[in-house]
Amino acid sequence: MSTIPTAPINAARKKITTHTFQLKKKKRQPISMLTAYDYPTALAMDQAGVDSILVGDSLGMVVLGYENTLPVTMEDMLHHSKAVSRGAKSALLIGDMPFMSYQLSPQEALRNAGRFLQEAGMDAVKLEGGKERLDTIRLIVSAGIPVMGHLGLTPQSVHQLGGFRAQGKLASAAQQILEDAHLLQNAGCFSIVLESIPAKLATYISEQLDIPTIGIGAGAGCDGQVLVTHDMLGLFERFTPRFVKKYADLHGDLQRAFGDYIVEVESREFPAKEHCVEMKEEEWEAFQAAVNSNQ
Ligand code: KIV
Secondary structure: OOOOOOOOOOOOOOHHHHHHHHHHHHOOEEEEEEEEHHHHHHHHHHHOOOEEEEEEEOOOOOOOOOOOOOOOOHHHHHHHHHHHHOOOOOEEEEEEEEOOOOOHHHHHHHHHHHHHHOOOOOEEEEEEEEEEHHHHHHHHHHHOOOOEEEEEOOHHHHHHOOOOOOOOHHHHHHHOOOOOOHHHHHOOOOEEEEEEOOHHHHHHHHHOOOOOEEEEOOOOOOOOOEEOOOHHHOOOOOOOOOEEEOOOOOOHHHHHHHHHHHHHOOOOOOOOOOHOOOOOHHOOOOOOOHHHHHO
16 A cells, blocks of 8 residues: 555645636736646645646656657646646646647547546646637637646747747737737636747736736746746756756756765665664574574
8 A cells, every 4th residue: 555645735725726826917926837747746846835737748858758749648648647636736737738639629629638637637728829729729618627828939839930949039920929819818718828938028918918827938027937847956957948947956966866875885885774674683593593403
Protein backbone atom coordinates (compact mmCIF):
# COMPACT_ATOMS: atom_id res chain seq x y z
CA MET A 1 0.00 0.00 0.00
CA SER A 2 1.28 3.49 -0.82
CA THR A 3 2.44 5.64 2.11
CA ILE A 4 2.42 8.83 0.01
CA PRO A 5 0.11 11.32 1.75
CA THR A 6 -2.55 13.13 -0.23
CA ALA A 7 -2.45 16.93 -0.16
CA PRO A 8 -3.90 18.26 3.09
CA ILE A 9 -6.93 20.37 2.33
CA ASN A 10 -6.01 23.77 3.69
CA ALA A 11 -9.21 24.99 5.28
CA ALA A 12 -7.98 28.57 5.01
CA ARG A 13 -7.52 28.23 1.26
CA LYS A 14 -10.66 27.75 -0.76
CA LYS A 15 -10.72 26.00 -4.10
CA ILE A 16 -9.78 28.43 -6.85
CA THR A 17 -12.32 28.50 -9.67
CA THR A 18 -12.79 30.37 -12.93
CA HIS A 19 -14.99 32.70 -10.86
CA THR A 20 -11.96 33.48 -8.65
CA PHE A 21 -10.03 34.37 -11.82
CA GLN A 22 -12.76 36.82 -12.77
CA LEU A 23 -12.87 38.35 -9.28
CA LYS A 24 -9.10 38.76 -9.22
CA LYS A 25 -9.23 40.61 -12.53
CA LYS A 26 -11.94 42.89 -11.18
CA LYS A 27 -9.93 43.60 -8.03
CA ARG A 28 -6.71 44.00 -10.02
CA GLN A 29 -5.06 41.20 -8.04
CA PRO A 30 -2.46 39.37 -10.18
CA ILE A 31 -3.11 35.68 -10.84
CA SER A 32 -0.21 33.25 -10.33
CA MET A 33 0.05 30.17 -12.49
CA LEU A 34 2.79 27.55 -12.98
CA THR A 35 3.07 24.33 -14.93
CA ALA A 36 3.34 20.93 -13.24
CA TYR A 37 3.49 17.40 -14.55
CA ASP A 38 3.82 15.24 -11.43
CA TYR A 39 2.47 14.66 -7.92
CA PRO A 40 5.25 16.08 -5.66
CA THR A 41 5.64 19.28 -7.67
CA ALA A 42 1.88 19.85 -7.72
CA LEU A 43 1.72 19.20 -3.97
CA ALA A 44 4.48 21.74 -3.20
CA MET A 45 3.03 24.35 -5.54
CA ASP A 46 -0.48 23.97 -4.20
CA GLN A 47 0.75 24.22 -0.62
CA ALA A 48 2.75 27.34 -1.57
CA GLY A 49 -0.56 28.87 -2.65
CA VAL A 50 -0.36 29.14 -6.44
CA ASP A 51 -3.71 30.14 -7.98
CA SER A 52 -3.59 27.80 -10.93
CA ILE A 53 -1.62 24.84 -12.23
CA LEU A 54 -1.35 24.17 -15.94
CA VAL A 55 -0.46 20.65 -17.00
CA GLY A 56 1.17 22.09 -20.10
CA ASP A 57 2.09 20.16 -23.20
CA SER A 58 5.53 21.67 -22.53
CA LEU A 59 5.66 18.27 -20.80
CA GLY A 60 6.96 17.02 -24.14
CA MET A 61 10.05 19.24 -24.01
CA VAL A 62 10.91 19.60 -20.34
CA VAL A 63 10.01 16.12 -19.08
CA LEU A 64 9.88 13.76 -22.05
CA GLY A 65 12.86 15.20 -23.93
CA TYR A 66 11.23 15.93 -27.31
CA GLU A 67 12.40 18.82 -29.52
CA ASN A 68 8.96 20.44 -29.43
CA THR A 69 5.44 19.78 -28.14
CA LEU A 70 4.08 18.07 -31.27
CA PRO A 71 4.68 14.41 -30.29
CA VAL A 72 2.71 14.74 -27.02
CA THR A 73 -0.43 12.57 -26.99
CA MET A 74 -3.72 12.62 -25.10
CA GLU A 75 -2.55 9.56 -23.15
CA ASP A 76 0.65 11.39 -22.08
CA MET A 77 -1.40 14.38 -20.96
CA LEU A 78 -3.98 12.36 -19.06
CA HIS A 79 -1.31 10.29 -17.28
CA HIS A 80 0.47 13.42 -16.00
CA SER A 81 -2.76 15.33 -15.31
CA LYS A 82 -3.93 12.50 -13.03
CA ALA A 83 -0.72 12.74 -11.01
CA VAL A 84 -1.08 16.52 -10.68
CA SER A 85 -4.71 16.32 -9.57
CA ARG A 86 -3.75 13.85 -6.82
CA GLY A 87 -1.35 16.46 -5.42
CA ALA A 88 -3.19 19.77 -5.86
CA LYS A 89 -6.46 20.35 -4.07
CA SER A 90 -6.92 24.14 -4.17
CA ALA A 91 -5.39 25.48 -7.38
CA LEU A 92 -7.49 25.72 -10.54
CA LEU A 93 -6.23 22.80 -12.64
CA ILE A 94 -5.98 23.26 -16.40
CA GLY A 95 -5.20 20.47 -18.85
CA ASP A 96 -3.46 21.52 -22.06
CA MET A 97 -4.99 19.91 -25.14
CA PRO A 98 -2.16 18.35 -27.16
CA PHE A 99 -1.53 18.70 -30.89
CA MET A 100 -4.21 16.92 -32.98
CA SER A 101 -6.57 16.41 -30.04
CA TYR A 102 -8.77 19.38 -31.03
CA GLN A 103 -7.88 20.29 -34.62
CA LEU A 104 -9.75 17.53 -36.49
CA SER A 105 -13.33 18.34 -35.51
CA PRO A 106 -15.19 20.19 -32.75
CA GLN A 107 -16.82 16.86 -31.73
CA GLU A 108 -13.48 15.12 -31.27
CA ALA A 109 -12.18 18.17 -29.40
CA LEU A 110 -15.18 18.00 -27.06
CA ARG A 111 -14.63 14.27 -26.44
CA ASN A 112 -10.96 14.89 -25.59
CA ALA A 113 -11.70 17.96 -23.47
CA GLY A 114 -14.22 15.89 -21.51
CA ARG A 115 -11.55 13.26 -20.77
CA PHE A 116 -9.43 15.86 -18.95
CA LEU A 117 -12.27 16.49 -16.51
CA GLN A 118 -13.79 13.02 -16.32
CA GLU A 119 -10.63 10.90 -16.16
CA ALA A 120 -7.89 13.23 -14.95
CA GLY A 121 -9.48 15.56 -12.41
CA MET A 122 -8.82 18.78 -14.34
CA ASP A 123 -11.13 21.79 -13.90
CA ALA A 124 -10.62 23.33 -17.35
CA VAL A 125 -8.75 22.88 -20.62
CA LYS A 126 -6.50 25.12 -22.70
CA LEU A 127 -6.10 25.14 -26.46
CA GLU A 128 -4.09 27.22 -28.91
CA GLY A 129 -5.34 29.42 -31.72
CA GLY A 130 -7.63 32.29 -32.67
CA LYS A 131 -10.57 32.65 -35.03
CA GLU A 132 -10.09 29.18 -36.53
CA ARG A 133 -10.99 27.67 -33.14
CA LEU A 134 -14.27 29.45 -32.43
CA ASP A 135 -16.68 26.59 -33.27
CA THR A 136 -14.59 24.21 -31.19
CA ILE A 137 -14.45 26.56 -28.20
CA ARG A 138 -18.21 27.23 -28.35
CA LEU A 139 -18.99 23.51 -28.40
CA ILE A 140 -16.67 22.69 -25.46
CA VAL A 141 -17.96 25.63 -23.42
CA SER A 142 -21.56 24.64 -24.20
CA ALA A 143 -20.84 21.28 -22.56
CA GLY A 144 -19.90 23.07 -19.33
CA ILE A 145 -16.13 22.80 -19.73
CA PRO A 146 -14.20 26.02 -19.10
CA VAL A 147 -11.75 26.85 -21.89
CA MET A 148 -8.59 28.95 -21.69
CA GLY A 149 -7.33 30.35 -25.00
CA HIS A 150 -3.68 30.79 -26.05
CA LEU A 151 -2.49 33.47 -28.50
CA GLY A 152 0.82 34.91 -29.66
CA LEU A 153 3.58 32.31 -29.77
CA THR A 154 1.56 29.11 -30.02
CA PRO A 155 4.16 26.33 -29.79
CA GLN A 156 2.05 23.73 -31.62
CA SER A 157 2.41 25.93 -34.73
CA VAL A 158 6.20 26.11 -34.38
CA HIS A 159 6.77 25.01 -37.98
CA GLN A 160 4.29 27.52 -39.36
CA LEU A 161 5.79 30.31 -37.22
CA GLY A 162 9.32 29.44 -38.35
CA GLY A 163 10.57 28.68 -34.84
CA PHE A 164 9.92 29.71 -31.25
CA ARG A 165 9.88 33.45 -31.98
CA ALA A 166 8.06 36.45 -30.53
CA GLN A 167 4.78 37.35 -32.25
CA GLY A 168 2.78 40.54 -32.80
CA LYS A 169 5.71 42.87 -33.39
CA LEU A 170 4.24 44.30 -36.61
CA ALA A 171 1.13 46.49 -36.43
CA SER A 172 -0.88 44.11 -38.64
CA ALA A 173 0.08 41.06 -36.54
CA ALA A 174 -0.71 42.96 -33.33
CA GLN A 175 -4.15 43.84 -34.72
CA GLN A 176 -4.78 40.19 -35.56
CA ILE A 177 -3.92 39.11 -32.00
CA LEU A 178 -6.20 41.79 -30.54
CA GLU A 179 -9.04 40.71 -32.83
CA ASP A 180 -8.50 37.04 -31.95
CA ALA A 181 -8.52 37.89 -28.23
CA HIS A 182 -11.95 39.54 -28.58
CA LEU A 183 -13.24 36.59 -30.62
CA LEU A 184 -12.02 34.07 -28.00
CA GLN A 185 -13.66 36.09 -25.24
CA ASN A 186 -16.94 36.23 -27.19
CA ALA A 187 -16.78 32.48 -27.87
CA GLY A 188 -16.75 31.88 -24.10
CA CYS A 189 -13.10 31.51 -23.02
CA PHE A 190 -12.71 32.30 -19.32
CA SER A 191 -9.10 33.47 -19.74
CA ILE A 192 -6.39 33.74 -22.41
CA VAL A 193 -2.65 33.01 -22.28
CA LEU A 194 -0.62 35.62 -24.17
CA GLU A 195 2.78 34.18 -25.01
CA SER A 196 5.82 36.10 -26.19
CA ILE A 197 4.22 39.27 -27.52
CA PRO A 198 5.27 42.89 -26.92
CA ALA A 199 4.48 44.07 -23.38
CA LYS A 200 2.67 47.17 -24.74
CA LEU A 201 0.36 45.01 -26.81
CA ALA A 202 -0.34 42.57 -23.95
CA THR A 203 -1.17 45.47 -21.61
CA TYR A 204 -3.50 46.98 -24.18
CA ILE A 205 -5.31 43.67 -24.79
CA SER A 206 -5.59 43.06 -21.02
CA GLU A 207 -7.20 46.47 -20.57
CA GLN A 208 -9.63 45.85 -23.43
CA LEU A 209 -10.84 42.42 -22.31
CA ASP A 210 -13.27 41.56 -19.52
CA ILE A 211 -11.61 38.14 -18.98
CA PRO A 212 -8.15 37.81 -17.41
CA THR A 213 -5.04 37.44 -19.54
CA ILE A 214 -2.16 35.29 -18.30
CA GLY A 215 1.19 36.36 -19.71
CA ILE A 216 4.36 34.44 -20.45
CA GLY A 217 6.96 36.68 -22.01
CA ALA A 218 4.26 39.34 -22.33
CA GLY A 219 5.22 41.83 -19.61
CA ALA A 220 3.75 42.95 -16.32
CA GLY A 221 0.55 44.44 -17.73
CA CYS A 222 -1.22 41.07 -17.99
CA ASP A 223 -3.73 40.05 -15.32
CA GLY A 224 -1.56 37.11 -14.31
CA GLN A 225 1.70 35.33 -15.08
CA VAL A 226 2.66 31.77 -15.94
CA LEU A 227 6.08 30.16 -16.24
CA VAL A 228 7.18 26.68 -17.20
CA THR A 229 8.29 25.31 -13.84
CA HIS A 230 11.32 23.44 -15.15
CA ASP A 231 12.57 26.74 -16.62
CA MET A 232 12.05 28.80 -13.45
CA LEU A 233 13.65 26.09 -11.31
CA GLY A 234 16.68 25.90 -13.60
CA LEU A 235 15.92 22.24 -14.21
CA PHE A 236 15.70 22.38 -17.99
CA GLU A 237 19.07 23.44 -19.35
CA ARG A 238 18.73 22.80 -23.08
CA PHE A 239 17.11 26.11 -23.90
CA THR A 240 15.67 28.85 -21.73
CA PRO A 241 13.67 31.70 -23.27
CA ARG A 242 14.95 35.14 -22.27
CA PHE A 243 11.70 36.03 -20.51
CA VAL A 244 12.29 33.33 -17.88
CA LYS A 245 13.46 34.33 -14.41
CA LYS A 246 15.32 31.53 -12.66
CA TYR A 247 14.30 31.11 -9.01
CA ALA A 248 16.62 28.14 -8.41
CA ASP A 249 19.40 26.12 -10.02
CA LEU A 250 18.00 22.62 -9.57
CA HIS A 251 20.01 21.19 -12.46
CA GLY A 252 23.18 22.27 -10.62
CA ASP A 253 21.79 21.00 -7.30
CA LEU A 254 20.91 17.63 -8.84
CA GLN A 255 24.34 17.28 -10.43
CA ARG A 256 26.02 18.07 -7.11
CA ALA A 257 23.83 15.60 -5.20
CA PHE A 258 24.37 12.83 -7.76
CA GLY A 259 28.13 13.51 -7.76
CA ASP A 260 28.28 13.39 -3.94
CA TYR A 261 26.40 10.08 -3.96
CA ILE A 262 28.76 8.52 -6.51
CA VAL A 263 31.82 9.63 -4.52
CA GLU A 264 30.37 8.24 -1.26
CA VAL A 265 29.40 4.91 -2.84
CA GLU A 266 32.86 4.55 -4.33
CA SER A 267 34.57 5.43 -1.02
CA ARG A 268 32.10 3.23 0.98
CA GLU A 269 31.17 6.26 3.07
CA PHE A 270 27.54 5.47 2.12
CA PRO A 271 25.68 3.62 3.55
CA ALA A 272 26.74 4.55 7.10
CA LYS A 273 25.60 2.76 10.28
CA GLU A 274 22.43 4.86 10.56
CA HIS A 275 21.29 3.71 7.12
CA CYS A 276 21.60 0.00 7.99
CA VAL A 277 19.13 -2.53 9.42
CA GLU A 278 20.28 -3.81 12.86
CA MET A 279 20.16 -7.46 14.02
CA LYS A 280 20.38 -8.41 17.68
CA GLU A 281 23.65 -10.13 18.59
CA GLU A 282 21.90 -13.23 19.99
CA GLU A 283 19.93 -13.64 16.75
CA TRP A 284 23.11 -13.35 14.74
CA GLU A 285 24.80 -15.98 16.94
CA ALA A 286 21.78 -18.29 16.60
CA PHE A 287 21.89 -17.82 12.83
CA GLN A 288 25.61 -18.65 12.71
CA ALA A 289 25.12 -21.71 14.92
CA ALA A 290 22.29 -22.94 12.65
CA VAL A 291 24.35 -22.42 9.51
CA ASN A 292 27.38 -24.14 11.02
CA SER A 293 25.37 -27.14 12.26
CA ASN A 294 24.04 -27.65 8.72
CA GLN A 295 27.55 -27.88 7.28
O1 KIV B 1 2.58 24.06 -22.44
C1 KIV B 1 2.77 25.01 -21.68
O2 KIV B 1 3.47 24.92 -20.67
C2 KIV B 1 2.14 26.28 -22.01
C3 KIV B 1 2.59 27.49 -21.26
C4 KIV B 1 3.86 27.96 -21.84
C5 KIV B 1 1.55 28.55 -21.24
O3 KIV B 1 1.33 26.33 -22.88
